[in-house]
């Protein structure tokens with residue numbers, strides 16, 4: 001199931017472009033204008049619910065920080081657990097971590113080692129608001145696999161297609177992006 005033209009228009013029109021943030025030349029996709037628009041947020045979450053209710057998911061994992069919002073909302077709607085994948089140093093219990101490349105330098109994400117321990121071979125949907133180079137999502141999927149679960153799909157609200165991030169998602173077979181920015 002994919003978005004209807006009307007749903008796409010409502011969601012797309014609710015996302016604000018902010019030029020030159022956080023630095024000159026970047027057009028930042030601001031989702032706060034979607035979140036404070038109850039109709040657009042509702043259309044988005046209802047679409048995600050309709051798509052994923054047939055997947056028999058065990059958990060939804062969300063990426064720090066904006067991915068948490070959509071992942072936690074959907075987990076509640078589907079009646080499954082939510083698992084945060086956080087930037088280094090934020091999770092309190094024993095973690096597994098994975099480094100990934102940024103445009104300049106490296107960053108690191110972490111997951112709790114026992115995040116999926118209640119269910120063996122758990123089926124996990126990974127959600128983030130946006131894919132740029134794909135480095136963050138690929139590292140997140142690695143962590144899901146290392147924690148003993150399986151990343152059955154990665155879902156992004158926005159894909160910056162001009163950065164071709166999907167080619168870096170070596171750990172992820174199925175990818176679903178709602179809004180593609182050419």
Ligand SMILES: O=P(O)(O)OC[C@H]1O[C@H](OP(=O)(O)OP(=O)(O)O)[C@H](O)[C@@H]1O
Pocket residue numbers: 063064065066067128129130131132133134135136137165
């Ligand atoms: O595909 P990539 O090149 O890895 O970039 C995508 C990531 O960048 C943004 O998060 P950011 O690191 O800015 O964190 P935030 O959500 O805390 O603002 C976005 O929310 C993704 O998580």
Ligand SMILES: Nc1ncnc2[nH]cnc12
Pocket residue numbers: 026027028029030130132
């Ligand atoms: N253009 C962009 N807008 C919002 N978040 C981003 N993360 C990386 N690039 C981004």
